[in-house]
Amino acid sequence: MQLENTKAQLRKGVLELCILSILAKERKYASEILSHLKHAKLIVVEGTLYPLLTRLRSANFLTYEWEESKTGPPRKYYSLTEDGKHFLSELAGSWNELQIAVEQITNPKK
Amino acid sequence: MNTTVNVNLAGQHFYFDQAAKVKLEVYFEDIKSYFTDESFLQELMTDVEARIAELLNDIIVDPQQVVTIHHIEKVMEVMGEANSFKIDDDKAQNKTEIKAVRKLFRDPDDRFLGGVASGVSHYFSLQVKWVRLIWLLLGLFSWGGFSILYIALWVFVPLAKTTSEKFMMKGQAINLSNLEKKIKEEFDEVADQIKNADYQKAKRKIKSKTARFFNAVAEILVFIFHLLLKLLGIVMVIAAWISLFIIFTLMFSIGLHEVFDIALGTPYWPPIDIGHTGVSIWQTAFVGLVLAAVPIIYVFLIGRFFITKNSIGGTATHLILLSVWLFAVLLSIFLGFRFADGTVNFL
Numbered sequence: 001m002q003l004e005n006t007k008a009q010l011r012k013g014v015l016e017l018c019i020l021s022i023l024a025k026e027r028k029y030a031s032e033i034l035s036h037l038k039h040a041k042l043i044v045v046e047g048t049l050y051p052l053l054t055r056l057r058s059a060n061f062l063t064y065e066w067e068e069s070k071t072g073p074p075r076k077y078y079s080l081t082e083d084g085k086h087f088l089s090e091l092a093g094s095w096n097e098l099q100i101a102v103e104q105i106t107n108p109k110k
Numbered sequence: 111m112n113t114t115v116n117v118n119l120a121g122q123h124f125y126f127d128q129a130a131k132v133k134l135e136v137y138f139e140d141i142k143s144y145f146t147d148e149s150f151l152q153e154l155m156t157d158v159e160a161r162i163a164e165l166l167n168d169i170i171v172d173p174q175q176v177v178t179i180h181h182i183e184k185v186m187e188v189m190g191e192a193n194s195f196k197i198d199d200d201k202a203q204n205k206t207e208i209k210a211v212r213k214l215f216r217d218p219d220d221r222f223l224g225g226v227a228s229g230v231s232h233y234f235s236l237q238v239k240w241v242r243l244i245w246l247l248l249g250l251f252s253w254g255g256f257s258i259l260y261i262a263l264w265v266f267v268p269l270a271k272t273t274s275e276k277f278m279m280k281g282q283a284i285n286l287s288n289l290e291k292k293i294k295e296e297f298d299e300v301a302d303q304i305k306n307a308d309y310q311k312a313k314r315k316i317k318s319k320t321a322r323f324f325n326a327v328a329e330i331l332v333f334i335f336h337l338l339l340k341l342l343g344i345v346m347v348i349a350a351w352i353s354l355f356i357i358f359t360l361m362f363s364i365g366l367h368e369v370f371d372i373a374l375g376t377p378y379w380p381p382i383d384i385g386h387t388g389v390s391i392w393q394t395a396f397v398g399l400v401l402a403a404v405p406i407i408y409v410f411l412i413g414r415f416f417i418t419k420n421s422i423g424g425t426a427t428h429l430i431l432l433s434v435w436l437f438a439v440l441l442s443i444f445l446g447f448r449f450a451d452g453t454v455n456f457l
Contacts (some may be wrong), residue, residue: 031164044190045188045190045194046189046190047141047191047195048190050154050158050161051154051195051196051197054153054154055152056199058150058153066199073121073163074121076160
């Protein structure tokens with residue numbers, strides 16, 4: 001139980017970074033983002049994604065456009081804003097530092 | 111066979127099973143319960159709905175096909191349980207869950223004397239009428255000693271005045287949706303009261319204080335009367351059942367006895383030679399049974415009527431019961447004559 005909790009916490013911590021990364025190169029809609037995340041085994045259930053998407057959007061790191069789809073309801077295509085790009089590079093930098101720190105602690109070199 | 115409802119998800123039409131619709135509604139409510147910001151929720155739920163519509167489109171091939179609870183469960187497997195939507199760290203978005211506490215209060219909205227019974231009924235989740243009945247029984251069996259306990263309760267148990275106290279009285283959680291509900295209820299009550307206000311004013315003017323006092327006394331007496339009637343009804347029903355049971359057993363054993371006697375060729379039983387009526391014993395016993403059973407059935411019906419105040423039995427029931435009984439009466443008169451004609455042998 002404790003293990004699952006901590007694992008979930010770790011995953012959730014990096015989720016925003018990953019969402020922003022996925023959107024860095026091209027705009028995508030929710031299902032596409034989901035399939036990337038599922039493919040990388042970062043999320044298991046889709047419910048985890050949506051509140052984060054909404055939060056990033058209300059923080060103005062993301063923006064979206066509606067597009068009609070032939071196979072169903074219209075879709076929101078998300079892309080990064082300027083602020084979003086800044087935020088992403090900050091987070092990515094943070095992540096790199098974290099990686100180095102953790103590496104150092106778990107595999108101490110003489 | 112089921113009812114179908116028309117559901118609109120993200121602007122798309124689906125045919126839903128009634129049960130599936132309810133399940134989805136509950137799912138949405140659960141998700142919403144983790145957030146307080148309305149505009150955030152609106153955006154979130156739009157996205158969630160759109161995604162669910164997408165998922166259902168993949169599952170449902172034919173537009174005439176109905177979404178069942180099974181499909182919703184599959185969707186929920188993909189989306190995750192409602193708590194997957196929770197963002198733990200963000201205090202601004204999350205609601206703190208307040209545990210529902212239940213405390214003993216007196217209820218000001220449902221009082222006979224002091225609201226003690228209704229308060230107690232809320233605390234123990236019983237219906238008020240049963241608590242009042244228990245009060246009555248306790249009072250009777252303790253030769254009035256219970257009234258001291260009642261007065262003590264009246265004095266020491268506080269009245270639930272504020273809304274949060276009323277919630278605690280009923281053991282409801284004090285959260286936004288419950289408060290909303292409560293406010294709406296009270297609004298409706300006030301609206302109704304305003305409609306009745308003029309009527310009440312007129313009524314009050316006519317009744318003087320003494321008249322109202324006697325009114326209250328009369329109401330108490332009527333209430334007690336109804337309670338006693340119910341008790342009587344219970345006794346009657348039980349008595350009727352027992353008597354009917356005994357009679358049936360008796361008749362059954364008489365009949366059985368006769369069967370064995372004939373089979374074994376032993377002398378007739380009982381000592382009184384009812385055989386002279388030219389009719390076998392068990393048939394006489396049967397007539398006797400009907401003669402006795404019908405009045406007992408009536409005791410049962412009246413007793414049940416005292417308890418439930420539902421119908422005392424339809425016209426058909428009465429017609430059948432009375433005509434059968436009349437027939438039995440005539441038969442027994444007929445048998446009685448036969449009996450008198452024949453020799454009465456007391457062995």
